[in-house]
Amino acid sequence: MNSTLTPCEFCSTPGGAVLWQNDLCRVVRVDEPDDPGFCRVILRRHAREMTDLAPAERDALMAVVYVVEETLRETMRPDKINLASLGNMTPHVHWHVVPRFGDDRHFPAPIWAAPRREGAVPPERSERAAGIAAALIARLGP
Amino acid sequence: MNSTLTPCEFCSTPGGAVLWQNDLCRVVRVDEPDDPGFCRVILRRHAREMTDLAPAERDALMAVVYVVEETLRETMRPDKINLASLGNMTPHVHWHVVPRFGDDRHFPAPIWAAPRREGAVPPERSERAAGIAAALIARLGP
Numbered sequence: 653m654n655s656t657l658t659p660c661e662f663c664s665t666p667g668g669a670v671l672w673q674n675d676l677c678r679v680v681r682v683d684e685p686d687d688p689g690f691c692r693v694i695l696r697r698h699a700r701e702m703t704d705l706a707p708a709e710r711d712a713l714m715a716v717v718y719v720v721e722e723t724l725r726e727t728m729r730p731d732k733i734n735l736a737s738l739g740n741m742t743p744h745v746h747w748h749v750v751p752r753f754g755d756d757r758h759f760p761a762p763i764w765a766a767p768r769r770e771g772a773v774p775p776e777r778s779e780r781a782a783g784i785a786a787a788l789i790a791r792l793g794p
Numbered sequence: 795m796n797s798t799l800t801p802c803e804f805c806s807t808p809g810g811a812v813l814w815q816n817d818l819c820r821v822v823r824v825d826e827p828d829d830p831g832f833c834r835v836i837l838r839r840h841a842r843e844m845t846d847l848a849p850a851e852r853d854a855l856m857a858v859v860y861v862v863e864e865t866l867r868e869t870m871r872p873d874k875i876n877l878a879s880l881g882n883m884t885p886h887v888h889w890h891v892v893p894r895f896g897d898d899r900h901f902p903a904p905i906w907a908a909p910r911r912e913g914a915v916p917p918e919r920s921e922r923a924a925g926i927a928a929a930l931i932a933r934l935g936p
Contacts, residue, residue, distance in 0.1 A: 701875050703863045721845045733843050736878040740902035760882035762906040
């Protein structure tokens with residue numbers, strides 16, 4: 653698919669504060685106050701679906717997703733990790749990597765569901781999120 | 795993690811009508827009237843997170859997820875595919891593979907969000923879903 657014919661948000665913008673990047677993808681911090689530590693892994697070239705990528709490219713992208721998952725488990729100590737490639741609004745391959753906590757605003761529902769509670773974020777959770785970039789670079793290199 | 799200490803729904807039940815299985819995982823049909831074609835790929839052994847699996851096991855599981863995605867693209871001809879590994883309610887590794895349509899009940903929101911419309915499913919969409927099992931076996935073998 654020709655990206656000049658299908659401009660999309662993630663073709664023209666990084667989609668968040670860039671924590672790490674290589675030729676394949678960017679890891680960005682999603683500024684979602686309810687979910688500190690929420691990251692996205694965004695493919696740099698335009699493609700709509702994982703099966704539009706060659707198998708080696710899928711594996712390379714998922715390898716970054718797994719490093720982000722490991723980094724979030726170590727840094728945020730969540731109760732669960734949620735991974736999702738949706739793209740209904742922005743049909744450009746990107747992965748949501750979300751650390752989830754039993755007391756977060758939506759748990760155990762997905763973050764896209766109606767909130768279950770007010771879900772005030774403990775200050776130490778936001779503090780931990782500040783360490784993600786360094787922990788990611790320690791694993792992936794600068 | 796010892797599954798006898800952490801019994802979960804997907805340790806004890808297939809989690810849907812089994813369309814295909816091997817030693818690693820099961821592909822099941824999710825009976826969700828709003829989303830014909832919705833499948834799950836469920837790891838057979840108990841594990842909570844993708845990064846609890848060895849890299850080769852992750853890749854083997856995702857290879858099945860991608861075959862399901864390809865099968866759904868061919869069979870259902872959706873506007874988008876959604877992939878998600880959440881597991882907040884059932885913390886046992888499983889992937890949701892959901893064919894999405896611009897006129898479905900939640901589009902462009904995730905299927906877990908509040909419905910956007912009544913979203914009556916066209917009969918031909920349900921008919922196509924009946925062909926998924928055969929299309930999957932044609933790709934993966936019996």
